[in-house]
Amino acid sequence: MKLFHSPYSPFVRKVMVVAHEVGLVGRIECLPGAAHPTQRDHTLLAQNPLAQVPTLIGEDGQILADSRVICEYLDTLGQGTLFPRSGPARWVALIDQSMADGLLDAALLIRYERTIRPETERSDAWLAGQRAKIEGVLAAFEERADAFGDRVDIGTIAIGCALGYLDLRFGDWPWRDTVPKLAAWAGGFGARPAMVATRPPDPVST
Amino acid sequence: MKLFHSPYSPFVRKVMVVAHEVGLVGRIECLPGAAHPTQRDHTLLAQNPLAQVPTLIGEDGQILADSRVICEYLDTLGQGTLFPRSGPARWVALIDQSMADGLLDAALLIRYERTIRPETERSDAWLAGQRAKIEGVLAAFEERADAFGDRVDIGTIAIGCALGYLDLRFGDWPWRDTVPKLAAWAGGFGARPAMVATRPPDPVST
Structure with missing residues (x-):
């Protein structure tokens, strides 16, 4: 998997914390990504029209944008318990x-x-x-x-x-x-x- | 349940569409709510520090803010299929x-x-x-x-x-x-x- 990443983004940090907690960090290659609201990153834009970090290219090549979706995806993939299943x-x-x-x-x-x-x-x-x-x-x-x-x-x-x-x-x-x-x-x-x-x-x- | 509601909010609309689709609309009382970023609604603020609509007071009195969370909650409560369970x-x-x-x-x-x-x-x-x-x-x-x-x-x-x-x-x-x-x-x-x-x-x- 590949993750458009910025070390200062708190939403990227959520994703990386989840990756560490569920043991998937070694399967994620971090690519530099700049999420700037007026100067858009064209490499990132080609994958995600919102041009936001985090953006993840998942196991099957699907593009996941938005930290909440990415975090739940990684938790599921890593069989984690960070998203309690119900109740x-x-x-x-x-x-x-x-x-x-x-x-x-x-x-x-x-x-x-x-x-x-x-x-x-x-x-x-x-x-x-x-x-x-x-x-x-x-x-x-x-x-x-x-x-x-x-x-x-x-x-x-x-x-x-x-x-x-x-x-x-x-x-x-x-x-x-x-x-x-x-x-x-x-x-x-x-x-x-x-x-x-x-x-x-x-x-x-x- | 009670929902802080504005007829113009697209995020409130998502919640109401879900409520209609899963057959729960009759169990929701809509309260007027104004989500304004600089003039905050104090009735709403007492329930949700972000003072945003939609805010739902759920079946057990819990406060749910954020349309994504509220939509998933209603879909689960109504045994809907709007959030596919997996895959x-x-x-x-x-x-x-x-x-x-x-x-x-x-x-x-x-x-x-x-x-x-x-x-x-x-x-x-x-x-x-x-x-x-x-x-x-x-x-x-x-x-x-x-x-x-x-x-x-x-x-x-x-x-x-x-x-x-x-x-x-x-x-x-x-x-x-x-x-x-x-x-x-x-x-x-x-x-x-x-x-x-x-x-x-x-x-x-x-």
């Missing part, structure tokens, strides 16, 4: 993933606003709206952090990757101060080998 | 959904750009990037439209709702001219009772 555990995992992805979508929109637009085209109201979403999701996770326990599923993986992205791109945001239980959980979860192996390198550009 | 059919349906949702994300970003920001804060490069994504996804669907056949699953439902949103909010975009096979498919799919019952009303505001 309440499945909904909890999927709901947590959607909340963490929602946090990430907001964080990426803030980053695009700051890095792609000249200052005159930035909107304070838009930035404030996205930031409020992030704060809201963090507060919701804090309320439930005690119950995360030792859960390792697509929900907790997504949360771990989302918090890692805050550290990568919002290093001046002391989010841990307001959500101490979540921060403590993140410290433990972040020590898993799959999380350590996928930690983004120090950023070299904006 | 290639599942991946095709999920991949089509992710492409259609990607088209919608781009369309919504264009709409937010036009309706929320004053003209001075709009970015032509951002708008062009989002439009290119929509055009790319339409072209990819056109290549495969002959193979859609009579498929009724979460993939084709998502495609139908995405195309319906182009008609609702981009009425001056003659998208059918460039993708005639897709347009013909959309005409037939749009005649399904579940699609007719969820067609958005004429817009009354921007």
Whole structure:
């Protein structure tokens, strides 16, 4: 399999964490991919009209875009248990993933606003709206952090990757101060080998 | 069950189409919900920190956000077959959904750009990037439209709702001219009772 990959993308990281957890990382060749909303990567575009990373070329040559689909595909292929097959555990995992992805979508929109637009085209109201979403999701996770326990599923993986992205791109945001239980959980979860192996390198550009 | 609902949201429409298709629509009470990225709906916010529609309060009181999760939940509850349980059919349906949702994300970003920001804060490069994504996804669907056949699953439902949103909010975009096979498919799919019952009303505001 081949994966269009960026070491800074939190959605790519979700996929790579899953690959590590289910033992498939050795079967994935990573290709460099740049997901930029205005300067599109034409190699990637030839495979996926959204030109987004992660994009996976699967076992049978099929193109899978979107981290949620790719993660479930790899979990199934690797006979993992990261997507509980049915019942309440499945909904909890999927709901947590959607909340963490929602946090990430907001964080990426803030980053695009700051890095792609000249200052005159930035909107304070838009930035404030996205930031409020992030704060809201963090507060919701804090309320439930005690119950995360030792859960390792697509929900907790997504949360771990989302918090890692805050550290990568919002290093001046002391989010841990307001959500101490979540921060403590993140410290433990972040020590898993799959999380350590996928930690983004120090950023070299904006 | 209770669903925070807007008649114009294409993601709410996906959920309602699924509810119709699996026979659960009578068990869902729709509550008005406004998903606005800068003016947040506080009733909705109390249930979902992302303050997005659709948000579902499920059978056991659990809060499900995100149309993909809600659709799969309803399909499971209604013993539907809109999410094929396994094998290639599942991946095709999920991949089509992710492409259609990607088209919608781009369309919504264009709409937010036009309706929320004053003209001075709009970015032509951002708008062009989002439009290119929509055009790319339409072209990819056109290549495969002959193979859609009579498929009724979460993939084709998502495609139908995405195309319906182009008609609702981009009425001056003659998208059918460039993708005639897709347009013909959309005409037939749009005649399904579940699609007719969820067609958005004429817009009354921007």
